[in-house]
Amino acid sequence: MSLTRPTSRPDVSRARARAGRETITLAVTAIVKGTTMHDRRLACVGFVVGIAVLVTGCSDDPAPQKPRATAACPKTLPKPSFTVPLSQIYLNIYNASATSGLASKAAGELTWRGAHVLKTGNDPNPDGRPEPRTAEIRHGRNGRQVALNLASQVQNAVLYQDDRSNPTVDLVLGDSFKFVPVPPPPAQKVTVRVYNTTFKGGLSGTVAAGLRERGFQVAANGNDPNGGYFPDDTAIIRHGEFGEPAARRVQLSIKGARLVKDGRKDETVDVMLGSKFEELVPAAEATPAPAKPSSRPPGC
Numbered sequence: 096m097s098l099t100r101p102t103s104r105p106d107v108s109r110a111r112a113r114a115g116r117e118t119i120t121l122a123v124t125a126i127v128k129g130t131t132m133h134d135r136r137l138a139c140v141g142f143v144v145g146i147a148v149l150v151t152g153c154s155d156d157p158a159p160q161k162p163r164a165t166a167a168c169p170k171t172l173p174k175p176s177f178t179v180p181l182s183q184i185y186l187n188i189y190n191a192s193a194t195s196g197l198a199s200k201a202a203g204e205l206t207w208r209g210a211h212v213l214k215t216g217n218d219p220n221p222d223g224r225p226e227p228r229t230a231e232i233r234h235g236r237n238g239r240q241v242a243l244n245l246a247s248q249v250q251n252a253v254l255y256q257d258d259r260s261n262p263t264v265d266l267v268l269g270d271s272f273k274f275v276p277v278p279p280p281p282a283q284k285v286t287v288r289v290y291n292t293t294f295k296g297g298l299s300g301t302v303a304a305g306l307r308e309r310g311f312q313v314a315a316n317g318n319d320p321n322g323g324y325f326p327d328d329t330a331i332i333r334h335g336e337f338g339e340p341a342a343r344r345v346q347l348s349i350k351g352a353r354l355v356k357d358g359r360k361d362e363t364v365d366v367m368l369g370s371k372f373e374e375l376v377p378a379a380e381a382t383p384a385p386a387k388p389s390s391r392p393p394g395c
Contacts, residue, residue: 168395169251175243181209189218227269235259250389271392279344282310290319328369335359
């Protein structure tokens with residue numbers, strides 16, 4: 096006798112449904128004819144199982160999942176037709192990334208830069224937009240120039256026009272969100288304190304005088320009040336959350352200095368001179384390098 100391979104898959108769904116109906120029939124009969132309470136309870140369990148088999152036996156395949164949309168890679172945006180100062184930009188900041196608290200942190204940065212943040216939170220995404228790779232700026236027909244000006248503050252932003260009629264914009268943050276770094280301010284706008292942590296007498300006074308000649312606002316100098324000691328450093332430049340641009344300006348004058356962020360709320364910086372400090376960089380060489388183009392986000 097030869098065996099032939101079935102040409103089609105057995106209908107498992109129908110078999111399961113038939114088994115479910117048979118289980119229900121037997122269970123109902125047992126409930127009606129059961130002689131003891133224990134028999135009736137067992138029959139009720141069988142009834143529930145039969146219903147479950149009947150319902151789940153109609154399909155073998157899981158429900159299809161909707162594929163997640165992939166955001167487009169950012170393209171070079173045109174320059175704004177006119178300048179809109181950050182002080183005239185009103186925006187909401189929404190988080191579409193996996194980083195908790197990113198919208199609040201970005202709001203603090205943009206507020207410091209001069210913009211007006213109206214609201215922060217998770218992205219409500221009313222238009223069903225894909226999550227941006229870096230950032231998406233949503234604007235209405237009257238807000239395109241505002242959006243283009245805001246885009247100068249954000250790396251690799253993309254624009255999306257919605258149906259709003261006012262000039263406010265939404266900044267939606269993705270996983271690769273980054274601000275464009277603020278360039279170092281001129282020395283005249285930087286307030287600095289200079290402290291000596293070495294055994295070289297008068298070092299802080301000499302450095303303070305040199306920085307003052309370059310236009311820095313030297314608020315104080317002397318020995319480190321905290322008694323720090325940095326034998327392996329040229330200098331440590333301490334700054335707060337919004338003082339990094341000022342710290343980078345000072346760093347241009349001290350080769351090899353390290354930036355260290357602390358909890359201060361203002362833009363002042365402290366220079367802690369280390370044992371490897373020798374002299375300030377010549378003034379003609381203490382200039383910022385040209386800005387580097389933004390790196391492309393992953394996958395682009």
